[in-house]
Amino acid sequence: MRTTVSALLLAALLAAAAPAPTPQRAAPPPAPQRAAGAATGPAAAAHTVPPPVSTAQPAGIPPLTDDRGRVLTLRGWNVEDKTHRGDAALSAVTERHFRDLRAHGFGFARLLVFWDDLEPRRGRYSEAYLRKIERILNWAHRYDVRVLIDAHQDVFGPAFGHRGIPEWATRTDGLPFTPHPDDWFAEYFEPAVQRAFTHLYEDEDLRRAQTAMWRVLAGRLGRHPAVLGYDLINEPMGELRAGEDLPTAARRIERDHLTPLYNRLADAIRPVDGDSWLFVEPTPIVGEGVPTGLGRIDDPKVVYAPHFYDTAMEAGADYDPSAGWIEAYEAAVTQYPRTYRVPVVVGEWGPLNNALPNMGRFYRDALASLDRYSSGWAGYVWCYGGGYCAVDASGAFRTNKEQTAAPYAEAVAGRVVTRTPERLVYVAGRGGATVLSLPASAHGWRVAVEGRAWPRTGTVPPGASARVRVHAVPGARVTVTVSPAARRPPLVNHG
Numbered sequence: 001m002r003t004t005v006s007a008l009l010l011a012a013l014l015a016a017a018a019p020a021p022t023p024q025r026a027a028p029p030p031a032p033q034r035a036a037g038a039a040t041g042p043a044a045a046a047h048t049v050p051p052p053v054s055t056a057q058p059a060g061i062p063p064l065t066d067d068r069g070r071v072l073t074l075r076g077w078n079v080e081d082k083t084h085r086g087d088a089a090l091s092a093v094t095e096r097h098f099r100d101l102r103a104h105g106f107g108f109a110r111l112l113v114f115w116d117d118l119e120p121r122r123g124r125y126s127e128a129y130l131r132k133i134e135r136i137l138n139w140a141h142r143y144d145v146r147v148l149i150d151a152h153q154d155v156f157g158p159a160f161g162h163r164g165i166p167e168w169a170t171r172t173d174g175l176p177f178t179p180h181p182d183d184w185f186a187e188y189f190e191p192a193v194q195r196a197f198t199h200l201y202e203d204e205d206l207r208r209a210q211t212a213m214w215r216v217l218a219g220r221l222g223r224h225p226a227v228l229g230y231d232l233i234n235e236p237m238g239e240l241r242a243g244e245d246l247p248t249a250a251r252r253i254e255r256d257h258l259t260p261l262y263n264r265l266a267d268a269i270r271p272v273d274g275d276s277w278l279f280v281e282p283t284p285i286v287g288e289g290v291p292t293g294l295g296r297i298d299d300p301k302v303v304y305a306p307h308f309y310d311t312a313m314e315a316g317a318d319y320d321p322s323a324g325w326i327e328a329y330e331a332a333v334t335q336y337p338r339t340y341r342v343p344v345v346v347g348e349w350g351p352l353n354n355a356l357p358n359m360g361r362f363y364r365d366a367l368a369s370l371d372r373y374s375s376g377w378a379g380y381v382w383c384y385g386g387g388y389c390a391v392d393a394s395g396a397f398r399t400n401k402e403q404t405a406a407p408y409a410e411a412v413a414g415r416v417v418t419r420t421p422e423r424l425v426y427v428a429g430r431g432g433a434t435v436l437s438l439p440a441s442a443h444g445w446r447v448a449v450e451g452r453a454w455p456r457t458g459t460v461p462p463g464a465s466a467r468v469r470v471h472a473v474p475g476a477r478v479t480v481t482v483s484p485a486a487r488r489p490p491l492v493n494h495g
Contacts, residue, residue: 074376
């Protein structure tokens with residue numbers, strides 16, 4: 001677990017940034033169980049509609065769509081069990097996770113799965129593990145939560161005390177590895193870990209093993225109605241060369257290793273699943289405002305899926321609005337989707353110490369930024385406790401995290417003109433109903449619809465969540481407004 005910034009990584013970034021007016025910070029750690037001990041705050045008394053933060057899809061970045069052509073917006077959280085393995089794998093993930101996600105208006109979950117659990121011995125895939133994943137997908141489908149299957153790794157895998165790539169697929173050439181229990185992201189820069197990534201990318205038999213693993217997952221899960229897509233590898237890293245600065249190394253790894261990796265995996269998946277979206281990640285160095293070196297992935301349904309972590313906040317610092325980190329990150333992550341015309345979904349984000357004085361401002365700024373360019377996000381992480389958990393043991397939001405739960409247009413059947421949490425304007429198409437997601441709140445919600453569409457108006461009572469379906473005449477310009485509820489007859493389709 002990480003509690004301090006890696007001295008090794010920070011030094012590498014400082015050296016790389018020397019000509020610049022300000023030094024870059026170190027890269028963020030790969031998510032969950034990222035650290036513990038953040039203060040727990042009181043739950044919000046009510047959800048309020050935030051100020052407008054989004055308009056139509058930004059120029060050059062296409063939206064995510066469903067099989068009916070509706071424009072999707074994903075709002076949700078990562079769901080994981082990193083603690084249990086073998087027979088107990090995934091036992092910490094329960095139906096409550098998905099029931100609570102939907103009650104708060106979230107319709108998206110990024111589910112962490114581990115290759116070392118799926119294939120503990122080479123060529124022997126765990127039927128029990130696949131059934132557990134299917135059970136979780138059944139819960140998600142019950143509550144209308146779309147799921148992204150994430151092939152997760154932290155510090156490569158169990159050979160180095162973490163999860164991900166199996167030990168039998170870990171080759172180090174005898175290079176040294178020293179654990180860093182107080183700064184585990186530094187372990188990515190241990191020679192053995194870096195060499196293991198090189199072998200994964202370059203050894204033909206390991207390439208075949210990874211593609212076979214994905215064929216098993218996609219062949220088994222691709223027809224499940226809850227599955228939206230696959231995140232092909234979490235926060236990939238690689239081996240630095242002598243004299244190479246970190247941003248240069250990241251772009252080279254993305255260009256020379258990750259681009260062919262993603263194309264190989266796409267080719268492996270498509271014969272067994274031709275419909276699901278493929279989510280591709282850059283290295284975590286993108287979090288420092290470094291544009292990716294990824295090339296084109298030759299598949300029609302690719303999503304760019306960076307993570308959104310600031311090193312200083314990961315190390316426990318408060319948000320500094322004057323540092324310009326969000327602006328630098330946004331400029332970096334929008335280059336790839338504009339170049340290759342693919343949607344963006346941020347797969348992980350959220351600070352450790354969410355109750356610090358400036359964190360309310362951080363959530364407002366971060367949500368505004370994410371809405372400017374992305375088709376959605378998954379916060380880290382939906383669990384019941386402290387640290388990174390979204391909610392406490394009782395299920396109440398921890399300090400500032402209630403800002404993530406706000407009204408949004410989950411699916412828009414037509415061309416979006418303007419979209420904010422409080423107002424949606426679109427020109428209706430033929431893809432079926434537009435769906436609004438409204439979280440449970442203390443005040444309830446009022447929905448008003450203008451144009452050739454129905455229902456015209458109604459309310460969602462306090463304490464109830466809702467998915468409101470708006471039907472419209474194709475070609476009609478429709479305006480939907482959401483506001484705190486007044487005393488009006490309730491809508492019949494809430495719940």
